Amino acid sequence: MGDGMGRRVREATAEAPPVPGSGGTFRRWTALAALAEEDLSLARLCEGHFDALAILDELDGPRPRPGEVWGVWAAKPDALTLDGGRVSGVKPYCSGAGLCTNALVTVGGDLYAVTPGTPVPGTWPATGMAASDSRDVRFDGVPARYVGPYVDRPGFHHGGAGVAAVWYGGARGVARRLVGASDPHARAHLGAVDVALHGALAVLREAAGEIDADPHDRKGTAETRALRVRAHVAAVAADVLDRVGRALGAGPLSHDAAHGRRVADLAVYLRQHHAERDLAALGARVDGRDW
Structure with a gap:
């Protein structure tokens, strides 16, 4: 981006x-x-x-701070696992992968607030919506705060x-x-x-x-x-x-x-x-x- x-x-x-x-x-x-x-x-x-x-x-989740850019990364709800308050796995279609300072991610049917993991190079070779930088993001034991249900x-x-x-x-x-x-x-x-x-x-x-x-x-x-x-x-x-x-x-x-x-x-x-x-x-x- x-x-x-x-x-x-x-x-x-x-x-x-x-x-x-x-x-x-x-x-x-x-x-x-x-x-x-x-x-x-x-x-x-x-x-x-x-x-x-x-x-x-x-x-009633955490209050964003000025200057933060948040994403909602909800594709493939089972892509991430939660263990001891930390998320791991590779989440696809993370728009703003290299820009967002914070994100809400789905783990099953629930939302967690995280700081982004590491964008995976080469995972958004798109022509349309190329500038959205919707690469996969890898999470390796990133701390996660429970926010609430995503769909319900x-x-x-x-x-x-x-x-x-x-x-x-x-x-x-x-x-x-x-x-x-x-x-x-x-x-x-x-x-x-x-x-x-x-x-x-x-x-x-x-x-x-x-x-x-x-x-x-x-x-x-x-x-x-x-x-x-x-x-x-x-x-x-x-x-x-x-x-x-x-x-x-x-x-x-x-x-x-x-x-x-x-x-x-x-x-x-x-x-x-x-x-x-x-x-x-x-x-x-x-x-x-x-x-």
């Missing part, structure tokens, strides 16, 4: 947005979307830091819905390349993209309002809402990628480095949505009463 990205992350995380459910969830998501439109790797690193702060707030809390679903705001911002960044198109077919694609992005924004705004109205999920709707929001925005972002590519052809992908990087980054980031697996999980919860 270059010094420029690290510096930009520290600038962007100097002031945290409102935590989900505090009355400012949509402001939080619009801030994430703006970062994603600027650079999806930047947004990924900032989203991880802000998610960690929200988790620590929700679970309302904030898990609120945070999952918030990732969709990052996808939305990334799609918005890709779509900018179409604005001002003179070709009638490109304009038709731009019109369709405009409709899709406005729909995604409306879904995010409604979901944010629902979270603020029921932050502790007393209605039991948080998981269904998160699945719906993520599926909707992921579909919109995929449609934007397809339409912009069809409208503009190979030229911008071949000769506009910034646009090509945005497209590659978004294609990778969208795979955090688990496609039909997530749709099946949603389908299992649907009874049709709120259609």
Whole structure:
């Protein structure tokens, strides 16, 4: 990771947005979307830091210090073992592996606060999201402080819905390349993209309002809402990628480095949505009463 990205992350995380459910969830998501439109790797690193702060707030964990950059490294929950208050093993997909000063890691279904271990060279040979530095990290008996459950809390679903705001911002960044198109077919694609992005924004705004109205999920709707929001925005972002590519052809992908990087980054980031697996999980919860 270059010094420029690290510096930009520290600038962007100097002031945290409102935590989900505090009355400012949509402001939080619009801030994430703006970062994603600027650079999806930047947004990924900032989203991880802000998610960690929200988790620590929700679970009364340790209070982060100024200047710290936190990550949430939750992939492969069984990758780490705990022995005598220390974690060992190799954790994959650790965004900000060389940047984060602190991290929340999963061991089974629980979260522990740690100082990062050692990034494993050569474990993030990615094209899309390359600057997120999501290398594997090796832990060899690193002290770990128990924080609380990872999944079994309302904030898990609120945070999952918030990732969709990052996808939305990334799609918005890709779509900018179409604005001002003179070709009638490109304009038709731009019109369709405009409709899709406005729909995604409306879904995010409604979901944010629902979270603020029921932050502790007393209605039991948080998981269904998160699945719906993520599926909707992921579909919109995929449609934007397809339409912009069809409208503009190979030229911008071949000769506009910034646009090509945005497209590659978004294609990778969208795979955090688990496609039909997530749709099946949603389908299992649907009874049709709120259609």
